[in-house]
């Protein structure tokens with residue numbers, strides 16, 4: 001299984017390289033976040049041994065246990081799952097990045113609870129490009145106001161946007177959702193927010209996401225296998 005992880009990482013890097021080449025983008029313009037949710041610390045160790053350092057987790061308590069078990073490794077941890085108010089302290093104390101903030105209240109708590117001895121928490125706003133009203137993520141029309149409010153908070157550094165689109169019927173539909181996310185990021189930058197991150201694309205759609213401007217793909221299944 002662990003030799004599989006090393007091989008899968010090679011394959012994913014190859015897919016990223018090919019997508020960058022096709023889009024005439026530099027290879028190093030896209031970072032790989034390995035999504036290790038539901039997999040144990042041993043799987044993360046195997047990925048680290050194969051050169052991977054950035055890991056994404058959805059379930060906060062599971063992540064905190066894993067982070068503790070892997071203290072001996074220089075890893076970077078990204079929270080990509082839903083955050084309830086009562087979990088913000090764990091996120092502020094244990095993670096390097098958070099991608100899934102869609103409310104000012106959560107950002108305020110993260111800012112207040114980020115320990116002074118740690119660097120600022122790197123933050124992306126989750127944006128709901130394609131979904132209905134019940135879906136997580138700020139509506140595109142509300143993103144600018146939220147981004148400005150979050151950018152003003154201490155102990156956080158606003159880096160960009162994250163999207164989690166529903167699988168679309170066709171590649172063209174998928175790419176249209178990705179394109180709207182990129183356009184929104186460009187809009188916010190035009191408004192003076194210094195953003196450099198578009199967290200977009202997973203195992204199934206990383207090629208399309210890179211074609212449309214993703215700077216960070218979040219890949220689980222293609223590295224660790226089925227959950």
Ligand SMILES: *Cc1c(COP(=O)(O)O)cnc(C)c1O
Pocket residue numbers: 035037058080081164202203204218219220221222
């Ligand atoms: C699980 C998850 C991923 C990884 O999805 P795969 O299809 O396994 O690559 C990426 N982003 C988020 C927010 C997730 O919850």
